[in-house]
Amino acid sequence: MNLRELTRDFLAEHDPSTMDRLEFLRARFDAGLAWVHFPSGLGGLDLPRADQSIVDDALAKASAPDNDPRRIGIGLGMAAPTILAFGTEEQKQRYLRPLWTGEEVWCQLFSEPGAGSDLAAAGTRAVRDGDDWLLTGQKVWTSSAHTARFAILLARHDPDLPKHAGLTYFVLDMTDPGVEVRPLRQITGEAEFNEVFMTDARIPDADRLGAVGEGWQVAQTTLMNERVAIGSRPAPRDGGMSGVVAQTWRDHPENHTPEAHDRLLDLWTQAEALRLAGYRLRQQLAVGSPGPEGSAMKLAFARLAQQLSGLEVELLGEDGLRYDDWTQRRPDMVDFTGREPGYRYLRAKGNSIEGGTSEVLRNIIAERVLGLPTEPRTDTKVAWKDLPK
């Protein structure tokens, strides 16, 4: 039976208009229609990833509820592929279904105040205690930590080993009494992210992902799956930030200058080029030859979002001196278009930092795409505890 028929039959037996949302999602997972490229029995059917659109299109047409993927992006995009690659059968059975349905939200505990771009320097300690581990340390820039049930976590089990070798990867129950989540207020006024403090937080050894000392390799899988700045569907012209700024330009003829006009046109041109590059990347994926262009797109996206939003504040004239709201809100997700230009300007500053700074991304492009030699390293062969902190 082909996937189209499977989906049709599933819809015939599960009427989304009458069924409870969660029951529908669970049934969809059990039918293998959650992520068809996953194995049978784990929400998938061992099919190519590209086939998912057949299911998604049919379900969307039937107005079926989805799992609100933007709210559980870290679970879907990072935790799930890592659990699939390194988890035991027990772990896969326990975690993947409620992860996918969104019943259990996941967060990612990687970055620390002393380990940002240099993630392998992470210092959160994991100390063996019988069949458990005790975790102590601080993580930062954690989105969804305040709503998450579980976290994927990178910690140091042996400070005497070189930095990469002394890391182990765990699943942490965020309801453990040793875990404290505090909002981290950012330059926009809101608190999208959190700081997470662990004091002897307890993790059963059964919740380790991969072998002791294998944490760095496991983390690579997580990071490789971090979503590049590319949507699942082609964006229309002026669908993003350039369209918003273009409208602000039209709305404020009193602030037009030749300089602002040329700057706007230059940025509009680049934004349109970025949109077409995304379109091209999607075509490459469709014929099964993905290129490394996604990393160029993230760089360009960050730069353009910043320049466009910076111009937009200027186009407002005296209204550019105002800001909509400094209240410490706790948004579920970033909404660039739902707020004022000043917010966009400030939030966009994070685009070149989050998910890998533009500087590190340039190193990666230079070394992996262009094949340039690495810088000489002084930090990889010595014990982690002897590194300058």
Add this chain to the structure above:
Amino acid sequence: MNLLYTDIEDQLRASVKDLLTDRATPTSVLARCETDAPYDLALWRELTGLGVASLHVPEELGGQGASTREVAVVMEELGRFVAPVPFLGSAVLATTALLGCKAGTEVRELLDALGAGDKIGTLAVSLATAPGSGFPDVVRADDAGLHGHVRSVADGLPADVLLVPARGPDGPELHAVPVAQQGVTVTPVVSLDLTRPVVDVTLDGATGTLVAGPDAAESAVDGALWTAAGLIASEQLAITEWCLATTVAYLKERNQFGRPVGSFQALKHRLADLWQDLVLARAVARNAADDPGPLSASLAKSLCSTVAVHAAEECVQLHGGIGMTWEHPAHLYLKRGKADSIALGTAGRHRQLLAPLANL
């Protein structure tokens, strides 16, 4: 919309590249540009033998019946080698202008001759002319023939026939004017671009064939300029690619301070930025080739002009002293890149042309 390269385009690219790898080495291209034969007309003969000069000419007019997508691929390869052949003038500007004329006997014969390589043509306008900027106003046509002076014409040196936009008694006209006659003087100009030198053309009672009258001349000329502006972006893309690849290769082998220069982060970041520009340039250049028109052409020309010049300037700088020498080919790409940025409208001009199309 297809922004990738098809298998047929890859094959076309491979055959052009094979020929150029043999016949347009950096040393031979550099050596030729200061001789009295700056164009390699033997190479052009062989290229036309591959059919590259009539790619977007419909089959019923004796052409290959392909599209601007294939023309763009040839632009890329010729640009990558800065090959001194009159492709832009003859196969793009003159040919596209003729395609905008009513296909009478003269037009068909001329298209045949240009496509076969029996004749070389070019459009007698300044290469700096932007599309959408009005009919060229430097040549007059009347009973006494054509009179006027056209500066900085591309590929005029080897041309047998000039397509001359002229202001006639009833409006714009386009004339096919043989060069070999008393009334036509083609004067070589010491040119910034060594591999696509420009000439000045003086018409003093020249005669030719009227190929388009007031009903078609303006759109034929403007159409040729728009097509060329969109396609030259593919040449600029290839300039960028060559400059990046050559610089990366050099920085891997050049050692200073006891390590490869390419291991220094300050330089790696500049190259990563060039690669990022290249990704965007390829998207807009392919879009212009796939879907020709004012918006796609101005988008591609404005972005690729900036990117190609930047790449060529970085290529010279990051090669250090060797990049400043006449012996190293980097300057050929800098000169082509800079000339291309002026050709067919600067980046700023094309942004202005985009403004109404983007409702800005």
